[in-house]
Amino acid sequence: MSNAPGRTGKAVLHRMVMPHHTCPYGLKAKHLLERSGYEVEDHHLTSREETDAFKSRYNVATTPQVFIGGRRVGGYDDLRRFLGKRVSDPSATSYRPVVALFAMTALMAMAVSHAVTGSAFTVRAAEWFIGMSMIVLSLLKLQNVESFATMFLNYDLLAKRWVPYSYVYPFAEGAAGVLMVAGALSWLSVPLALFIGTVGATSVFKAVYIEKRTLKCACVGGSSNVPLGFISLTENLMMIGMALWMARMWF
Incomplete structure (x- = not known):
């Protein structure tokens, strides 16, 4: 089941958008939030120093990071779980x-x-x-x-x-x-x-x-x-x- 509160409202997204690198998972997270009915407050991390400082501040290992309703949801896979969507297991067998x-x-x-x-x-x-x-x-x-x-x-x-x-x-x-x-x-x-x-x-x-x-x-x-x-x-x-x-x- 989804933990999302009606899948509406505002979501805060922090993702890497640098001159030579845009995080693909950040783009996917933004798209998924918008598709799920959220207004996205999109914050760009524009340098390695800014990214490292953000990770240290929130004690996280990766970006993007999503916040909804004042609490941290997590990264892209965490967001999918929050919205009740399937998360692929890279080690799972598949035909x-x-x-x-x-x-x-x-x-x-x-x-x-x-x-x-x-x-x-x-x-x-x-x-x-x-x-x-x-x-x-x-x-x-x-x-x-x-x-x-x-x-x-x-x-x-x-x-x-x-x-x-x-x-x-x-x-x-x-x-x-x-x-x-x-x-x-x-x-x-x-x-x-x-x-x-x-x-x-x-x-x-x-x-x-x-x-x-x-x-x-x-x-x-x-x-x-x-x-x-x-x-x-x-x-x-x-x-x-x-x-x-x-x-x-x-x-």
Whole structure:
């Protein structure tokens, strides 16, 4: 429940607004207060000395600081709690990055399909969706290969035996995805996707469903809070399925 007194009246905000730095949380706090119906008395802290003096005066470690009804509410997160709004936990697990990724790659694939064929719903769109998903997933891993490799080594069976594989994997996934989208060099992309997908699916299944381990997934990069499990397994099964679908042309 909210502690806000009707969410109206005046709020006093102290935030950093310096020549070369404007505190983003101060801007967010001001916007949130105004959106919640408060008249904001906006005080700018225009130098490091003024900011330090303010922190010392109120015995606080950070700015911005919000005061409502004569008492200090606190910083931006404290303000959100005061107004009864959810405060994100940066360490909490979340599927949001993966949902956003697959939603956008699906839209990308349908957009390309519509541009090429006049229809968004085609078999080629489904193929492009998987290939584009592989490309974007590899891109996220390649943002910080070292971080990805460290997380990947927690569960991948091949990487545990041969550490360089944890560095090769994102490049292999990206290359297979690009070739599949292009419909080129299937003799390379099919066995590559089939191999990394099979190893990945086996590794995830063993770690999560047999050993019952609780781990974070490296699928969207090494800094994610996506839990290892169904999503990771789906990523690998998609690669296997795409490889088998493309291999059908050889038989």
